Amino acid sequence: MNYTDNNIETSYKKILESYLNTGSEHVLYEAQQFTRTLLEHKTSPEELVSLHRSIMDQLYPELPDDIQASFDFLLEAMMGYGMAYREHQILRDRQQ
Amino acid sequence: MNYTDNNIETSYKKILESYLNTGSEHVLYEAQQFTRTLLEHKTSPEELVSLHRSIMDQLYPELPDDIQASFDFLLEAMMGYGMAYREHQILRDRQQ
Numbered sequence: 001m002n003y004t005d006n007n008i009e010t011s012y013k014k015i016l017e018s019y020l021n022t023g024s025e026h027v028l029y030e031a032q033q034f035t036r037t038l039l040e041h042k043t044s045p046e047e048l049v050s051l052h053r054s055i056m057d058q059l060y061p062e063l064p065d066d067i068q069a070s071f072d073f074l075l076e077a078m079m080g081y082g083m084a085y086r087e088h089q090i091l092r093d094r095q096q
Numbered sequence: 097m098n099y100t101d102n103n104i105e106t107s108y109k110k111i112l113e114s115y116l117n118t119g120s121e122h123v124l125y126e127a128q129q130f131t132r133t134l135l136e137h138k139t140s141p142e143e144l145v146s147l148h149r150s151i152m153d154q155l156y157p158e159l160p161d162d163i164q165a166s167f168d169f170l171l172e173a174m175m176g177y178g179m180a181y182r183e184h185q186i187l188r189d190r191q192q
Contacts, residue, residue, distance in 0.1 A: 019169050020162050028172045035176030045141045045177045052170050060162070066116050067152075067163060073115050074148045076124045077108075080131030081141045081181065088184030095187065 008041065013055045020059070042089070044082035049075045104137065109151045116155070138185070140178035145171045 015034055019027040038048060053071035056063060111130055115123040134144060149167035152159060 016166065016169055020165055023165065028169065031169055031172045032175060035173050038173075039176055039180060045174065048173060048177070049170070052166070052173075056163075056166055063163075066156070067159075069116055069119065070112065070148070070152055073112055073124065073127055074145070076127045077131050077134075077144060077148075078141065079128060080135055081144070081177065084135060084181060084184060085177065088180060088187065091184065091187045091191065 008038070008043070009051060009055070011037075012051055013058065016052075016055055017059060044085055046075050046078040046082045049078050104134070104139070105147060105151070108147055109154065112148075112151055113155060140181055142171050142174040142178045145174050 011034065015027060015030050018024070019031065035048075043051075049071065053068070053075065056071070057068070107130065111123060111126050114120070115127065131144075139147075145167065149164070149171065152167070153164070
């Protein structure tokens with residue numbers, strides 16, 4: 001399957017929903033494949049957490065505040081990885 | 097504050113709990129500082145998601161199955177970032 005910037009959110013929602021409904025290992029494999037697309041689109045790891053939070057809000061409008069806040073916290077904690085990841089892209093581009 | 101491998105889990109729990117109790121922006125800043133320590137300890141981004149999931153399990157033993165499963169999914173999706181991050185470390189070490 002090919003993904004575009006526009007349908008990344010829709011695709012993530014579809015794969016996550018499918019996993020939550022089936023618990024299938026095969027869907028986890030799809031999630032790994034999907035990550036490759038995110039990396040190709042230069043999506044940062046904190047953007048992935050933000051996407052996850054946003055889709056969870058859509059799937060569970062009654063999500064307790066504490067759970068939502070915990071995603072905010074994880075997002076903040078992930079930001080350092082985003083910086084390391086962007087540094088990685090610069091180093092890799094330099095080596096090419 | 098200095099962290100060791102042994103108390104990373106305890107420290108993350110303390111900071112997350114403090115954020116969930118207070119919602120303080122200052123605690124989010126602490127989370128960012130804490131991430132530096134995780135990076136120094138070469139903790140991968142999927143290990144951070146796993147740590148987060150484990151602490152949420154401790155803080156909320158009644159966490160609904162779907163929420164727990166959503167963390168598993170996020171962890172799987174984050175694995176590609178872990179690989180990119182390890183590649184980054186290799187490139188950086190080569191340049192030093």
